[in-house]
Amino acid sequence: MLDSEILHRVNRPARYTGGEWNSVVKDWEGTAIRIALAYPDTYEIGMSNMAVPILYDLLNRQPDVLAERVYAPWTDLEAALRQRRIPLFSLENQRPLKDFDIVGFSLGYELTYTNVLNMLDLAGIPVLAAERDSSHPLVIAGGSCCLNPEPMADFIDAFVIGDGEEVLLEFLDAYRGSRGEGREKLLRRLASVTGVYVPALYHPEYGSDGLLKSLTPAVPEASVKIQRRLVGKLPPPPFRPVVPYIEVVHDRAAIEIQRGCSRGCRFCQAGMIYRPVRERPHEEVIAAAGELIQNCGYDELSLVSLNTSDYAGIDELVGKLSRRHPNLTLSLPSLRLDSSSIRLVGSLPTRSRTGLTFAPEAGSERLRRAINKPLTEADLLETAATAFERGWTGLKLYFMVGLPTETLEDVASIVTLVDRVRAEGRKASGKKPMIRVSVATFVPKPHTPFQWSSQEGEDSLRARQEVLQHGLSHKGVRLSWQDPRVSLLEAALSRGDRRTGRVIQR
Known part of the structure; x- marks a missing residue:
């Protein structure tokens, strides 16, 4: 052609x-x-x-x-x-x-x-x-x-x-x-x-x-x-997926170990629409890993799930895979924010210890309860301390602004929380850790408890970004955020009716 x-x-x-x-x-x-x-x-x-x-x-x-x-x-x-x-x-x-x-x-x-x-x-x-x-x-x-x-x-x-x-x-x-x-x-x-x-x-x-x-x-x-x-039951994963000639975004083998999530974060569409939770048996995951390694030549395997920490016996599965494939790097995305996740990742061979990413989503306990992510600040700081004590020198934290009931005080709480996480890093190692902070904008999605919630306007969202930019401007913190205009467009497309098609076509 x-x-x-x-x-x-x-x-x-x-x-x-x-x-x-x-x-x-x-x-x-x-x-x-x-x-x-x-x-x-x-x-x-x-x-x-x-x-x-x-x-x-x-x-x-x-x-x-x-x-x-x-x-x-x-x-x-x-x-x-x-x-x-x-x-x-x-x-x-x-x-x-x-x-x-x-x-x-x-x-x-x-x-x-x-x-x-x-x-x-x-x-x-x-x-x-x-x-x-x-x-x-x-x-x-x-x-x-x-x-x-x-x-x-x-x-x-x-x-x-x-x-x-x-x-x-x-x-x-x-x-x-x-x-x-x-x-x-x-x-x-x-x-x-x-x-x-x-x-x-x-x-x-x-x-x-x-x-x-x-x-x-x-x-x-x-x-x-x-x-x-x-x-009802997850079908066997593909054993011979196409292997690209060029580097792609996720350049590794992947096995879906679990579909669905039981946590129920009120903003999360995937957590709602992929219910109920269905797990792939250990034996099937282990067999699939062997097939993928043989058929694709990858040396990195991602165990994919909306919440890998909730997979039954994840510690045992990781141990079996590490022993059976000692040269394989394991990637565990979507870990729950607690010290057990740190212990899980800490049990991996050194080559598998990639960067740690967690998603508190909100800076204040009040707002986390409102979005049904009831993590206390003590939980968050204990998790950070455990990570730094086990040798990690940096963390990536995901937050969201514009959530329902959010105030500027809640936004300022993100700054306070990040500062306290940095303090835990200095206490554990005597050095300033690198904290990467990624901030998304709340987008109300269909079939979630927040589907009818209003969305903050562009000026309001930019004001929230300015609070974070000013408060997290010091060294040791890298801040990134999403353009509010993109989020506003995404919301319009996700909740629109048939007439929205005219806009898409234009």
């Missing part, structure tokens, strides 16, 4: 060549259903996503199905594609997206919505679902953003609500049964699959106040309420 002249002119051409280790190239003519798994961000980010490898493996294990990958091109390649009128293509067979039967997008971040539209346009596929007919691919989407699918309803033919691996094979059965019968019959049959939402089969009604009043099914096949699909 791309000649060498174009590849020599773009940055990181290996993003677009395919042919990576463990990539699956099937016979195009020998398969009945051809699916493009589209990730609406760059290759480096998309290759670090855990959902796409699961679906890629599941689909390519079906004899009559072909699944290939496509990522959003960087601006240099996009310009070349548009100039030469080359349609966006898949990596494995280098086929234009418009040749596929189904194009499936993974939606995990609202600010990639415009990338979806751009990729469809680059592919020569009509952006609006209403303008597509049976000659075009079916455009579907899944992922956490689909728990409020309405902002993208004008562009997506069908949404998968919940765990994709639980729905996808039923979805394909419905697709096979209606293939060749026309687009309307296909959409109606897909709508009969539990967990599938087809926007074109629903009629929105708005009240005199401009708010959404109702969303009514227009055909019998469309359910009044869409049931979120969940896997």
